[in-house]
Amino acid sequence: MTSYDTTHEMYEELAVGHALSALEPEDEQVFLRHLPGCAACAAAVSEHSETLTHLAYAAVSDSPPASILEGIRAGVAESGRSGAFPAPVSLDAARTRRRDKTVRATTAILGAAASLILVAALVLMNRGLQSKADQQQQATDKLNLVVKTLLVDGSREVKLTGSAGKAVVVVNGSKVSFAAAGLPTNDRSSSIYVLWAKSVSGGVNAVGTFDIRSGEPTVVNDLKVGNPNEVAAFIVTKERGRQAPALSTQPAVVEGSV
Amino acid sequence: MTTPRARTGAPRAADPNARPTPYDGLDDRALVARVTEGDGGALEALYARYGRACFGLARRILTDEQFAQDVVQEVFLTVWRDAHKFDASRGGFSSWLLSMTHHKAVDAVRREENLRKRRTTSELLEDREVDGPQVHDEVWSTLRRSRVREAMHTLPEPQKEALVLAYFGGYTQREIAGITNTPLGTVKTRMLAGMKRLKEGLEGLNDTAPILDFSPRTAQ
Structure with a gap:
């Protein structure tokens, strides 16, 4: 020394x-x-x-390889202390799967009013459009028809978009309705979709849960948000299990700002 | 110098490849608190924010990608185990995290003698451009690197050399004295003076990306 x-x-x-x-x-x-x-x-x-x-x-860095995150996840899993960590899947594998997914039709859970609109939507479906672009457009058309039935005087429409499909949240005071088209079906024994409201302060709360069963638009009514004026965005994630977790660990499926 | 602010996920929104997560609105302290409660998603959110910086630093020190990966993985698993040891009153999370990354990388480079390539100061200061989209965060990183380079260039060469050999080379003060053929006391004095000057040169630079407006503008 x-x-x-x-x-x-x-x-x-x-x-x-x-x-x-x-x-x-x-x-x-x-x-x-x-x-x-x-x-x-x-x-x-x-x-x-x-x-x-x-x-x-100042040390220039490329993106770290996905194997680091895989290793971290594996280490966390070994610790036996995680309640909500994503399954150890490589990011590259997840991206590949996302790319390979085609837009699939979704399940209809429509009320009486929306059912009438669905008839018109089915006519569109029967035109036999084959291409993916046509399928996406068809899903969008059906969604738009459904949303028209949800809109009333004073309500606001929030469009949610993502690579897997489209959705619309209709906010009427504290009441919220949700419609989606094009989202992949979920395994109802092990997964569930969750609609989240993100507040202007950054907090995120689950608004409701739903399943996508088959290839028709899905509508969920009678949801509520605490203070609609505080909502900055809506996000949909697909979660493991059958209940909305306290916080999501999954990427957004569709999302949109208010 | 401005104390780095606890970073939130807000800048991620400008990255077209980034998907919002329920953690985006949470600052570093809130995420660390969740990690202490066993929330793995919060750990992943911290990795999304800082994994790249940690990896870049570790790779610069170790000059070996595999060792750098090991170090970064170990760092974040240490955060997972010891998040409760983070004391926000002693500095920001990013400082704590990158200090830990630096310490572990230096430990590794000293342990693995084959990694101890005797690089020159200029090699250690080597800068290269990164391929890829210049999204908001990348632009901010580039601006920050530019500021750091400018600040480093204001240092007298011996001070810069001492700091770079220590920080990016992982050399001890005694080793630096040997490399530069300088008395040990002089190396220590240079490091102190260089650090003070670097701090002055980085005055006002904080850890949070500013809001940059890249929208198209109409010619007036």
């Missing part, structure tokens, strides 16, 4: 070396003995660390 006088400058130098992980072991021991009783050195280490944080960001 270097010889020093008794002034505090010695520790100021050690604080920099400590923040840089560059101290010799004996100097590190000296500093760690001194640190707990010295507010000035604690503050210095904190400031140096923050300065070095900017230096860290």
